[in-house]
Amino acid sequence: MRYGGPLVIVGASYAGLQVAASAREAGYEGRIILVGAEDRLPYQRPPLSKGFLSGKVCETDVALRPESFFDAARIELELGAKATALDLAGRSVSLSDGRHLAFGSLVVATGSRARRHPALDGRAGNIRYLRSLDDAKVLRERLAAAREVVVVGGGFIGLEVASSIRGLGKEVTLLAAGSRLLPRAVCGEIAGFLLRLHRAHGVRVELDVVVVGVEVAGEHVRQVHVNNGRSFPCDLVLVGVGADPDVALLASAGMCGPDGVPVDQFGRTDHPGIFAAGDCTLHFNRHAGTILRLESVQHAIDQAKVVADALVGRDRSYDAVPRFWSDQYDTKLQMVGLPGDADRRVLRGAPEEGRFSVLHFSQGRLVCVQGINRPADVAAGRRLLATGRSPPPALAGDWSRDLADFLANEAPRASA
Incomplete structure (x- = not known):
């Protein structure tokens, strides 16, 4: 169902930008307005704790898209203006500079904010x-x-x-x-x-x-x-003690609690024409078998694409395999899936050599792969999880055998 008026997206990071870009690519012809509290173009956040901090990456390197992209895609930017209030009946968003933006559809992609430490917050400038x-x-x-x-x-x-x-x-x-x-x-x-x-x-x-x-x-x-x-x-x-969902806008309108914004498999909230995507959302995740909130760049992008499809009437359930990564020194940690209630772990490789992976199984079914400098294992694990296939745990530890071998049509499905 479509609503007259522009598409307003609150939050100009990964999820918000991806909704705008994907909606336009999918054929959305109306106005798209991207609202960001920071007075700068959307930028990458992972380098902030790594390359930017160490001086290897400069400010101009972290932009997600050049300004020309927004002009070409007809995406209007409202930067340096925080969304402060939501009028559900009047279908408008109030901004910190006193203006009001009317919307036909609204996407909240406000992400999360750094959790404050009670013994440290506000104590000193350093x-x-x-x-x-x-x-x-x-x-x-x-x-x-x-x-x-x-x-x-x-x-x-x-x-x-x-x-x-x-x-x-x-x-x-x-x-x-x-x-x-x-x-x-x-x-x-x-x-x-x-x-x-x-x-x-x-x-x-x-x-x-x-x-x-x-x-x-x-x-x-x-x-x-x-x-x-x-x-x-x-x-x-x-x-760095975690992050909390930034849900102030919808919470003030009585649409959610402090733990996140509940959405369905298409990113819809309970209010018609209002969606949410990214770190701020609570959704049922098939791979975890429960409702949860994920904090990851890939989740924000994948869920945003689902919301964009819904905005043009092409409902597609969110079903992406969760993916996470972290770079520390010259080591890359990668993870796919969620360990959840895993009851068995299988080690592949040699931790003492700095190159290994751990496969997590629940009742014989592969649910997660975590790897240190083992990108091939993680890539194969992602495809196994997406197709619902599992290597037998008894064979999975043979690290001379490629996990991708178990993707063949004749590969056995999950077994104890």
Whole structure:
């Protein structure tokens, strides 16, 4: 069903830009207005914690599309204007500069925001978070004068930033609240490898510690205190303790709670003509067998394409295999699928050689592949998951055999 009036997209990152581009490619002929709170063209975020921070990537390198693309695709940009309120009855969005945008269809692609740390937030100027390009620019400037950096958080952001900062020759201490790194994202074999990797590069990794306070001198934190009574000196603190969905616009209209925006398989909300895509959404995921929220570039792009199809009347269920990756030092971690309730893991390769993968099975069915410098395993795993095929667990550990062999028509389906 189509509604008269323009298509307004709130959020100008991966999901928002992809909806605009794909809708136009799919034949959407009406006005498309892309609203972004930041006063710059949509840009890539993964390099912010890696190449940009280390100085290998400059600001002009991170743009997702040149300005000429938007002109050619007839996509109107409203940048530097935050969407502040939603009038459901009047079908309009209020902007921070006082203007109102009428819409026929609305897509909310506001992503997520850095989670604040209760013991650190607002305490001093040398406590930084990393979510935007402006955050990264300030952090890079502060790093130039820093000698000792404390990174709080053992997740992807914390680990990527720690590897980038260590590459600049700074002393780095990483404080993780869990008993291992990436506790919700990867298996023990991967977590153990990453712990050894960071320590081998000179990062001081402390597990099972919770930041409880800081010592401030002037306007700067000089010591970070943790729950076991220890303290760690620093010139700079980077906090990476996760992200929360940015749902303020729809929550203010009573359309969702703080955990995310519920959408169906086409990206539709419960309100006619209003869609959502990307990190802010809650959706049923076939590969997990449950409703969840995913934070990944690939998810944002894949779900945005489904929403674009729905906007032109070509309903196509979202069914993409979840994909994630992380670059740390010269190591690439890649993952496809979700481990969920996996009851068996099969190791392929040699962790001590820095090249291996772990296959996760649930009742004999492949549900996830996590790899360290094993791109072929991950690529084959993605195709296996997409087609519902599984290598027998008893054979999967033979790493002299290509996983792609199990994609053949005669390959057995999942078995115990």
